[in-house]
Amino acid sequence: MGQPVSFRCVGCGREYEPWSIDYHCPHCGPLSGPLEVVYDLRGLASRLTPSSFAETRRPSLWRYEELLPVGIEHSVPLRAGWTPLYARPELAAELGLAALWIKDDSLNPTASYKDRATAVVIAAARHLGRAALTCASTGNTASSVAGFCAAAGMPAYIFVPEKTPRPKIAQLLAFGATVFAVEGDYSRAQRLCEEARDRFGWYDRSDGVSPINAEGKKTGAYEIWEQLDGKVPDYVLVSVGDGSVISGICKGFLELRELGLAEDVPRVYGVQAEGAAAVAHAFARKKRGEEILPAEEPAETLADSICVGNPKDVVKAVTYVDRTGGGFVTVSDGEIIGAVGELARKAGVFAEPAAAATYAGLIALLTTGEIPEGSRAALVITGSGLKNPEGALRAVGEPLKVPPDIAAVERIILPMGYED
Ligand SMILES: [Zn+2]
Numbered sequence: 001m002g003q004p005v006s007f008r009c010v011g012c013g014r015e016y017e018p019w020s021i022d023y024h025c026p027h028c029g030p031l032s033g034p035l036e037v038v039y040d041l042r043g044l045a046s047r048l049t050p051s052s053f054a055e056t057r058r059p060s061l062w063r064y065e066e067l068l069p070v071g072i073e074h075s076v077p078l079r080a081g082w083t084p085l086y087a088r089p090e091l092a093a094e095l096g097l098a099a100l101w102i103k104d105d106s107l108n109p110t111a112s113y114k115d116r117a118t119a120v121v122i123a124a125a126r127h128l129g130r131a132a133l134t135c136a137s138t139g140n141t142a143s144s145v146a147g148f149c150a151a152a153g154m155p156a157y158i159f160v161p162e163k164t165p166r167p168k169i170a171q172l173l174a175f176g177a178t179v180f181a182v183e184g185d186y187s188r189a190q191r192l193c194e195e196a197r198d199r200f201g202w203y204d205r206s207d208g209v210s211p212i213n214a215e216g217k218k219t220g221a222y223e224i225w226e227q228l229d230g231k232v233p234d235y236v237l238v239s240v241g242d243g244s245v246i247s248g249i250c251k252g253f254l255e256l257r258e259l260g261l262a263e264d265v266p267r268v269y270g271v272q273a274e275g276a277a278a279v280a281h282a283f284a285r286k287k288r289g290e291e292i293l294p295a296e297e298p299a300e301t302l303a304d305s306i307c308v309g310n311p312k313d314v315v316k317a318v319t320y321v322d323r324t325g326g327g328f329v330t331v332s333d334g335e336i337i338g339a340v341g342e343l344a345r346k347a348g349v350f351a352e353p354a355a356a357a358t359y360a361g362l363i364a365l366l367t368t369g370e371i372p373e374g375s376r377a378a379l380v381i382t383g384s385g386l387k388n389p390e391g392a393l394r395a396v397g398e399p400l401k402v403p404p405d406i407a408a409v410e411r412i413i414l415p416m417g418y419e420d
Pocket of ligand 1: 012014028029
């Protein structure tokens with residue numbers, strides 16, 4: 001594994017002994033977000049080659065064990081990562097792009113990108129000898145924690161906002177987690193989770209809390225690079241709620257360049273819903289030379305996985321995205337719903353609204369010219385459409401009702417140009 005040299009604060013730059021602090025900088029407090037894990041990248045560069053990861057033959061994110069803070073011996077046998085990267089040349093041509101790739105992370109064990117973080121965080125909890133995991137989540141992190149804890153035989157204590165879609169709650173209860181449906185919004189659930197973790201000593205896998213989250217989440221960037229034979233796209237689009245997935249993905253690409261494994265870093269763009277755009281607004285403030293914090297604002301969007309008003313990883317997200325030369329874009333709920341249907345029909349990937357928002361963001365950035373024609377772009381699909389089928393139903397209309405009679409099918413199909 002890649003022995004961390006320190007845990008560093010993104011806000012003030014103070015460095016701490018690895019593992020000596022669980023979550024945030026004691027000097028800056030939780031507003032600056034989780035500490036970042038720092039490695040001796042120069043030392044690692046001398047022993048890594050582009051084929052080091054393939055040589056492990058591991059079809060999971062543990063192929064990157066050398067760049068993770070805990071060893072595979074602490075891992076839970078549930079495969080996260082090494083998800084497919086699909087090329088979609090016809091759709092790319094239709095959009096005026098030179099290439100379009102879709103990183104389909106709906107194929108993780110609990111059907112979302114969040115499994116990457118949980119796989120590494122639960123290994124860290126076992127390394128630290130913690131007895132249980134906890135989290136506050138709008139849904140995907142919660143199912144991920146519940147699933148991995150079930151596989152590990154570890155208790156999971158989960159705090160969800162009461163409005164969480166039923167299919168997501170079903171997954172948690174099926175995995176045997178203890179679920180608290182908290183009255184009020186996501187931030188209420190977050191606060192109660194923090195009080196409980198401090199009271200009972202559980203390790204907190206909430207997004208934007210543990211420094212280890214980003215370590216799991218960065219592996220998506222490594223995979224895109226490896227699956228493109230050591231190249232990176234010009235643009236990578238990621239939907240943003242808390243800011244922790246995009247922070248991880250940026251960190252991964254930045255590390256690859258520092259390791260000398262990639263020549264370039266793609267411009268990473270965060271996509272937010274217009275009604276829940278706290279991180280995009282913080283980025284705009286940074287670009288105007290103003291303070292990033294405080295970032296809390298009201299949040300309302302049907303894309304429940306990115307409906308976050310109090311983003312915890314905002315400092316890192318804004319800082320890292322800027323370092324890649326990328327930016328942020330916001331899209332309406334109508335555009336997001338349209339994107340669910342269009343991505344499914346044209347790319348064969350059924351994404352939840354939050355994940356399909358990346359496609360809506362791509363269209364918006366192509367329209368303004370911020371992504372020029374002829375670019376090579378990748379969308380990170382962070383969750384399955386089956387997570388929120390009600391969102392999809394608003395995009396796709398109704399089935400054709402027919403009696404059980406072939407004549408009825410003929411009346412519909414023959415006018416479409418089929419011969420008798
Ligand atoms: Zn600090």
